Amino acid sequence: MKQFLLFICILFFQIELKAQVSTLNRPNDPVVLSGSQLTAFSNLTASQIVGFKFVNGSWTQIPIQVDEKELMDIMAPYGPNANSGNYVPSPSNPKITFYCDSTTYTGADSNATFDSDDELVFMAKDAGGQSNGTTPSGIISGTCQEVAITDPLGGTGYVYLFKNGGSLQQGAGVSYITYSSNVSSTSGFPSNGNGANLENTTITTSKYIWHFSAEWVSDKLQLIVGNNTDLLDRYKSFFANGNCLRHEDAFSAGENAYVCVKVGPIRAIRSYMGAVSGPLTERTHLFYESRQDIATDLRVHNIVSVFDAFDYTPAANGMTYRNNLNTTGVTIDGQPDVVTTGVLSWEQVSGTPGTISILHRTVTNLTASDGSFISYYDDNAAHPASNCTGDGQAWGTSGVGIHFNNGNVCTDPLNGCASQFLRNITTRRIIYLDAPNGSSTTASSYNNKFNNALTVAISSCQIFSGFSINTASNPSAGGNTSGNGVYTPGSSVTVVATANTGYSFSNWTENGNNVSNNASYNFSATGNKNLVANFIPNTFPGPTLYVKIFIEGYYSGSGQMNNSIIGGCLYAVGLSTNTADADYVTLSAMNENPPYNLIESQTGILKIDGSIHVTFSSAVSTGIAYYIRMTHRNALETWSAVPVILSNTTSATPYDFTNLRSKAYGNNLADLLDGSWGIFSGDISDAATIAIGVQDGIIESQDYSDLNNAVTLTLLGYIAEDITGDGIVESADDVLMENNVYYTRVVIKP
Numbered sequence: 237m238k239q240f241l242l243f244i245c246i247l248f249f250q251i252e253l254k255a256q257v258s259t260l261n262r263p264n265d266p267v268v269l270s271g272s273q274l275t276a277f278s279n280l281t282a283s284q285i286v287g288f289k290f291v292n293g294s295w296t297q298i299p300i301q302v303d304e305k306e307l308m309d310i311m312a313p314y315g316p317n318a319n320s321g322n323y324v325p326s327p328s329n330p331k332i333t334f335y336c337d338s339t340t341y342t343g344a345d346s347n348a349t350f351d352s353d354d355e356l357v358f359m360a361k362d363a364g365g366q367s368n369g370t371t372p373s374g375i376i377s378g379t380c381q382e383v384a385i386t387d388p389l390g391g392t393g394y395v396y397l398f399k400n401g402g403s404l405q406q407g408a409g410v411s412y413i414t415y416s417s418n419v420s421s422t423s424g425f426p427s428n429g430n431g432a433n434l435e436n437t438t439i440t441t442s443k444y445i446w447h448f449s450a451e452w453v454s455d456k457l458q459l460i461v462g463n464n465t466d467l468l469d470r471y472k473s474f475f476a477n478g479n480c481l482r483h484e485d486a487f488s489a490g491e492n493a494y495v496c497v498k499v500g501p502i503r504a505i506r507s508y509m510g511a512v513s514g515p516l517t518e519r520t521h522l523f524y525e526s527r528q529d530i531a532t533d534l535r536v537h538n539i540v541s542v543f544d545a546f547d548y549t550p551a552a553n554g555m556t557y558r559n560n561l562n563t564t565g566v567t568i569d570g571q572p573d574v575v576t577t578g579v580l581s582w583e584q585v586s587g588t589p590g591t592i593s594i595l596h597r598t599v600t601n602l603t604a605s606d607g608s609f610i611s612y613y614d615d616n617a618a619h620p621a622s623n624c625t626g627d628g629q630a631w632g633t634s635g636v637g638i639h640f641n642n643g644n645v646c647t648d649p650l651n652g653c654a655s656q657f658l659r660n661i662t663t664r665r666i667i668y669l670d671a672p673n674g675s676s677t678t679a680s681s682y683n684n685k686f687n688n689a690l691t692v693a694i695s696s697c698q699i700f701s702g703f704s705i706n707t708a709s710n711p712s713a714g715g716n717t718s719g720n721g722v723y724t725p726g727s728s729v730t731v732v733a734t735a736n737t738g739y740s741f742s743n744w745t746e747n748g749n750n751v752s753n754n755a756s757y758n759f760s761a762t763g764n765k766n767l768v769a770n771f772i773p774n775t776f777p778g779p780t781l782y783v784k785i786f787i788e789g790y791y792s793g794s795g796q797m798n799n800s801i802i803g804g805c806l807y808a809v810g811l812s813t814n815t816a817d818a819d820y821v822t823l824s825a826m827n828e829n830p831p832y833n834l835i836e837s838q839t840g841i842l843k844i845d846g847s848i849h850v851t852f853s854s855a856v857s858t859g860i861a862y863y864i865r866m867t868h869r870n871a872l873e874t875w876s877a878v879p880v881i882l883s884n885t886t887s888a889t890p891y892d893f894t895n896l897r898s899k900a901y902g903n904n905l906a907d908l909l910d911g912s913w914g915i916f917s918g919d920i921s922d923a924a925t926i927a928i929g930v931q932d933g934i935i936e937s938q939d940y941s942d943l944n945n946a947v948t949l950t951l952l953g954y955i956a957e958d959i960t961g962d963g964i965v966e967s968a969d970d971v972l973m974e975n976n977v978y979y980t981r982v983v984i985k986p
Contacts, residue, residue: 256365258393263361272352289364295372298362299410301500304345313493315341322651335496340426363393377704380697388688407501412525415499432489443526450488462590470626480624487511530665538646545635555587568632570617584679591674595666607640714739714771723761733769742770750820778852779882782890788906789917789959805961809954825862828879872916875901902984917959933983
């Protein structure tokens with residue numbers, strides 16, 4: 237029986253683990269999300285988003301990449317001064333969406349946030365399982381978006397996106413691709429009027445190496461997953477066999493422009509425009525670790541035909557060429573072959589050097605009467621059908637073409653043809669690069685997966701991650717803080733404040749109340765906290781304000797605030813070792829003229845004899861008069877009756893609120909019945925939000941209700957409801973509160 241129960245426990249454990257891993261089988265495919273799908277991040281900049289996966293109970297950051305795009309004038313890549321016939325920037329031009337690049341004429345995205353047309357991309361292989369309700373460290377709580385990824389052919393995975401807490405790198409220390417190029421120093425960058433601009437650009441991943449020697453000239457493909465032999469003589473473009481009027485060399489030598497050249501942790505983007513008399517024809521390469529996507533937007537005057545083909549090197553000798561119409565394949569040997577022609581969905585070259593599987597897709601409004609899509613194959617080393625560029629041989633030259641039946645049809649929206657004959661054509665190559673000797677099943681499987689694209693469902697995470705501890709610096713230039721994050725209940729938290737040069741640490745405050753004078757503050761996670769580390773400039777200080785104040789509830793008579801008998805409130809509750817420390821009070825210098833704006837606030841320790849002083853920064857000037865505002869955690873905000881001139885001398889006479897009721901604005905002081913006056917006690921909560929510790933400037937029934945609850949519970953410690961300052965909430969607090977509620981004490985200020 238014990239063995240059976242053990243088996244059941246192990247089984248359930250395995251099921252739980254299985255639920256926390258990805259079951260996707262798409263190791264080569266990216267997941268691309270648009271900003272319109274991630275509206276929760278629309279107010280964030282691109283760098284503020286980070287990604288994580290959850291696997292078997294643990295969080296791991298994954299690399300993601302954000303690429304910004306923008307709708308702009310179709311002529312934008314040529315710059316604002318482009319001028320060639322009809323090809324000039326104009327508000328009436330068609331607008332298309334380009335990848336943004338601050339180093340080209342497309343420029344940086346005018347919207348710096350993650351807007352609707354921007355893209356966020358990660359690899360499907362980096363997905364994990366569904367979270368168990370926790371969140372990782374280093375993120376901003378409450379920002380989680382769950383991306384559920386489903387493969388229609390079977391398998392699910394999850395990726396979690398968050399707002400960066402500030403310390404994480406978007407790439408997670410991973411780079412799937414490198415892009416080495418001298419293109420930025422080439423004379424034709426970012427725009428070229430005429431003349432070829434040779435370059436030396438290499439894209440390298442763990443699976444392959446790809447090389448450009450000019451804008452349109454791709455002339456090397458080495459499969460690192462194979463035998464690392466260069467298989468690509470040229471990625472060719474030509475109008476027809478034997479027609480050398482137009483080709484990739486001519487395209488690179490004509491007017492052209494770079495749209496975007498960018499590399500990130502997930503992919504490299506290389507987009508360029510201009511193909512001689514088709515100056516708006518655009519090609520975009522997206523390089524991934526083991527896949528490359530090539531999109532060509534044909535925008536040209538009416539032509540008879542155009543072809544797009546890979547011409548291989550003699551190193552392809554002995555490899556097998558296949559496509560969806562010729563699944564058995566033919567041997568690439570430099571000798572002519574007869575293959576079935578037609579519309580291709582996939583093709584493949586496979587052998588000892590590696591496996592290249594290529595999917596073909598087209599997006600167009602071309603009709604059957606306008607033209608047709610055809611395949612191309614030429615294996616003839618001695619007498620190649622198209623011998624315009626490259627090594628002068630044809631080794632398994634293969635690809636696709638378009639033949640136009642209607643001579644009126646064109647694809648150039650600015651200078652091509654009448655609008656009724658204008659068509660749109662975008663062709664795509666999706667290239668997968670694999671180990672040697674792949675079969676037709678390899679290519680057909682890729683084709684099937686592409687036809688059954690991954691789907692995503694995005695939702696806000698339903699996660700309780702623990703208590704959020706957030707830290708901030710005041711002022712922000714004063715220093716840095718660490719220790720913020722999400723902590724499980726009861727766990728130990730240490731936040732550390734480090735002052736920048738020219739500043740010194742002052743104290744930690746929460747909701748304006750001092751909680752620690754130590755730069756390293758340790759406490760247990762019992763709730764969410766927003767802590768502020770206050771720093772003081774080390775520059776020449778401003779004036780010092782000396783004040784004498786009694787707090788009504790703290791006052792014990794004879795000029796003392798010692799209701800605990802043993803010392804001030806701070807000492808009684810263990811927040812100070814000095815028996816003379818009564819509590820923290822914030823003194824603020826306010827402009828003497830309407831609207832009486834705040835100039836600066838400083839928090840000091842009020843002594844049991846009512847004395848307190850604070851030193852302001854140079855923002856507050858000596859010899860200038862300011863209204864003085866006093867605030868305390870459970871007393872009513874009180875202002876000086878008149879503006880007070882501040883001094884830098886330690887012998888300055890304090891502004892004494894205790895000897896005359898008229899020292900407070902509007903005579904707003906409590907009679908302490910021995911000739912002394914004090915600030916009213918009892919403003920402990922906000923009636924609008926029913927939040928204890930948040931003051932609303934009035935002592936009324938909500939304050940009384942909250943205090944009564946505390947009296948019933950006999951709460952102890954440093955809490956707002958203890959308005960007598962003796963460390964315990966009891967009947968004495970209740971009696972005092974009742975009187976002030978009866979008279980509805982409110983803040984009176986200029």
